[in-house]
Amino acid sequence: MNSVKTYTLFTDHDVYLFKEGRHYKLYGKFGAHSAEKDGVKGVYFSVWAPNAKKVSVIGNFNNWNHKDHILFPRWDESGIWEGFIEGLTWGTLYKYAVETARGEILEKSDPYALSWEQNLQAASLVSTTWYEWNDKEWMENRWKSNTLNAPLSVYELHLGSWVRDGNAPDRYLNYRDIAERLVPYIKEMGFTHVEFMPVMEYPYDPSWGYQITGFYAATSRFGSPQDLMFLIDELHKNNIGVILDWVPSHFPGDANGLHRFDGSYLYEHEDPRKGFHPDWKSYIFNYGRNEVKSFLISNAMFWLERYHADGLRVDAVTSMLHLDYSRNEGEWEPNIEGGNVNLEAKAFLQEFNTAVYKEFGNSIMTIAEESSDFPMLTKPVHDGGVGFGMKWMMGWMHDTLDYFKEDPVNRKYHHHKITFASVYMYNENYMMPLSHDEVVHGKASLIYKMPGDEWQKFANLRTLYVYMYTHPGAKLLFMGDEFAQTGEWNFTRSLDWHLLQYPVHKGMQTLVKDLNHLYRNESAFYENQFDKHGFEWVEADDLENSVYAYLRKGKRRDDVLMVVLNLIPQVLEYTIGVNAGTHWEVIFNSDDQKYNGSDANADILNEKHGEWRRYPQSITIKLPPLAGIILRQKKDKKYKLQRIKQHKK
Template sequence: MSVFYDVSRFSEYDVYLFREGKHTKLYNHFGAHLMHREGNHGTYFALWAPNAEAVSVRGDFNNYDPNSHHLKKRDDDSGIWEGFIEGVEAGITYKYHIYTKEHNPNPLKADPFAFYAEKAPASASKIWSLNFYKWRDKSWMHSRKKHNSHHAPISVYEVHLGSWKKAEDGSFLTYTQAAHKLSKYLLEMQFTHVELLPITEYPFEGSWGYQVNGYFAPTARYGNPDELMEFVDIMHQAGIGVILDWVPSHFVMDGHGLMNFDGTCLYEHKDPRKGYHPQWGSAIFNYDKDEVRSFLISSAMFWLEKYHIDGIRVDAVSSMLYLDYAREEGDWIPNEFGGNENLGAIKFLKDLNSFVYGAFDDIMMFAEESTAYPMVSAPVDLGGLGFGFKWNMGWMHDTLKYMKNDPVVRKHHHHELTFSFVYMYNENYILPLSHDEVVHMKGSLINKMAGDYNQKFANLRALYAFMTAHPGKKLLFMGCEIAQFSEWNYKQSLDWNVLEYPNHKGVQNLVKELNRLYKEEPSLYKFDTDSHGFEWIDERDYKSNVISFIRKGDKKDEPIIVVCNFSDCLRENYPIGVPKRGVYTEIFNSQSKEFEGWGATNTKPLKTEAKEQHGRTNRLLITLPALGVVFFKKNR
């Protein structure tokens, strides 16, 4: 086999953009690309290693000989090494041998731009082409803008593919197998989108994908790249959007990865006060470096372009924004103005969202951000970070804290229930009940609920109903919809057997019905991110543990009256002021028998009384079940 150097996938403009931090499609240039050269089949390799003395490609094709296939440095400035190796075809494994000035303890590196890799714990990259899969999701792609809009119903099912369900022999489902089973389940449960915990290649199973090594390669645990494309395709044909959990905040320190890539801290900061994450034992990207920003932005663009991903959830944004995140005094370095903001990371996030939304106006960018950093979901040109949505971690923390309290003392914690309504339109929020709440000895959601066995289920049903009614898009982690008692364990399948028990089946039926209502009632979703969509009826009845409010859509959309009773007392003839006189029907009751509730429903339509209540001239007298949430809608 021969190496040819008179071939390149880089123009001078590509190199310029790369070095300016403005190249958004580096995956078309770096990495391993199957191609023809003067009638010869082979693979073009390109690598960024500016501080290397030499680079060779070692693989199946040369018995991993470090000396037989050297790449050539493109020029004196770019740090790009490249070359075409004849006869190297798809499926062949390879690594780069990085020769450095000083002894390099880890000279063999996986390709940072590889499209595919060996299955862990093996760590070599694999030659693969992404050009052969035939997509069948044209209809979805043409119409997905309406599904991903701020004015659309967005109810996300968060999934770890390795533990949602297992194959009969206990092995992982493949991407394709999972797609067929999961798409049917999502349709049955009325979810609109699925979010995958990170499937970018990672070495350690116990990291759940959050310790990433391959930013352009789907994990081989579940199959090859074409099979992931088929997963997305099947979801799209079923009308389900796909969101990818993505981790640009830190990366794994395994020897074959990005750490000390060319014998120097190429991707990370050299000073551990900026380059090492003490909480996660991982390396932090150097966002001040233009080439690193190009690398990360290209990764996001790659999944959107090549895999038709509908949205990206950016993990741990808070850790990126602040230089002192998870650090003690003296363990961090202030920025040039003496502050704790990571200016390079802020620039990266703004550039990321500007480039991504500039290329795809029909996708979604989500920030997992847990602080009060301003304008996370505001446009960049208005001074924001440019995300489409922000996770409402405050709502999650306060609400779960409230639900843990015994109803007897909840009146003393009423602010935990109502505080989220004060700031609910400061950002474009999504309400998350995610994987982070059911691991690390935190207990499952059902186990967080106060009370005895039956009260726990009633509280959980009320929580899900409250979540559906509260402004903001919705996210629920797998297993929570069946009230699984055990914490999530990534090593095993969900406890699907609990559905043999009525209370668990009742919660599943409730989640299904709430998703249906959320999708079919515009007043519950159309203004999730706009103050036109909400109006209080009464937030002050703390002694009864009751709040009531109205969710509104356009003028043509009938409002939904929501009343939440978080006490353990049945309240009959409870007065509620309503906006219009007429007849109202209960369209949902979390204590309905169909959800294995305790009954106490408003079985007949209710007519308003012309009496003042809550500042309104008409009122309803309703039956308000203990630990229950009810929705009413006016008859036309």
């Protein structure tokens, strides 16, 4: 006897939008929802399985029997199965038993489940995302922190290995325990945002969360949905933004997941040239299927709405956009225009960006992890762009690390690896990433990418950070890099926080903290960070000395900073051009003793020199070895008054 009663949360318009690929709030319809029918409380279930012969709900309430609770197919040929089971409540374990056209019984977890079991069976839990938020002030004003002309300094972390229980290092901390440690740390360090590697449910720890099965479920490794909300809430209450890694590019082939959900290629593309990822042995979403687009865009909306995320960093965009990604000739099929662009994926990303920015405006951000030169990723969709807010600056990252790996003796042969980014840095809105990908798989930690003895390694890394923080664009630094973690990142254990007992590591942490606060306090570093008026080379071609000098400019004409990098291990007395009537003061020196540097002073030795190249005036500076210094322009009051009088005449 079937114990399921008819019930629906779908209107005809809901179904229409779902089939059109334009329903962006499906999480309020699909899945398991507390409901009431005829005065009796229970749970409403709904699932999309258009090619199934039968779908039933199985769980700990019916001994996992697929014959007792059979859902009803909707009359409108939408492929939606639904029904109401009385007496069920929060915490009920369940799955869908899907009978395929061939008579096979597949046991599938709910694609819209809000919580999953943390074991091999990975059943879904009837759950809720109800939470009493306390971040109203942040949410009303967050556009000020998430706008492109605000300082954007992001701390990327993996929740399972940032820190663990000191008494039981194999045990994960709860989201709430992490909040207790993370919030004061980020606040002290001065980062404006955190970026969490995927917090959605995933079965395989070594995937770091990028092989997602529960797209709507906060991973239960670290607690409940409300525990994650508490963590985000505490960050927001302390004016720290939260970016979530989001993975609409692929999913694993786990038996209880999306793969062949109803016995057919439902969520994935049927053609393996478009539907199977050769590198990750995973399955690629069918971006041309409207119901799949509704699923994915609703998922983005879900994390932005229910979890108050301030942004989504979209993983593996390059693989989505290119039909020939990691494929040899003959393993991919050109698009209808004869090219290698996945036009369906591009259209999906345009729809995604259009939808979330329409819903949330500029209070949120979308960031593409994209490593090719695909054009107009961060340009508006109405102008032919893809519509992202920012893009990772992978070219800058590779060139910078390649340069800093070189022995200083050889750097003159690679000088323009540093200057090359200025050729294209305003083509897109860039975020400069020193991410987790750069410190795994034998690539070495950042500190051990640096050449030389211990002193040179730390001096080089300090200068690299000065270059990063003073370069136009948003910043991203992976956890552990701020104190020069020596070992590669290992997702199975905590960071090596004990290193902070050593002055060289404590000094590095202090330097990053000071750079964060300097970046946030000096408007010249961020007001025009995506505008060509915010940057000017002063010295870009001194190969022999490996010296670089550039200006950063705010919106006020007199808001100017100069950055000078000395990338050889010797002190230099260096002459550089400046504008007439200006005076300068050193406000930062990476070789300072508090950063465990050699404490060589960065002094302005002479301000009375004459012309220097195109500049009417010049100054001579003492440059510490392997160091970056920052100078602030001070306007000469007499010169300013003289110019005003000349203007009046």
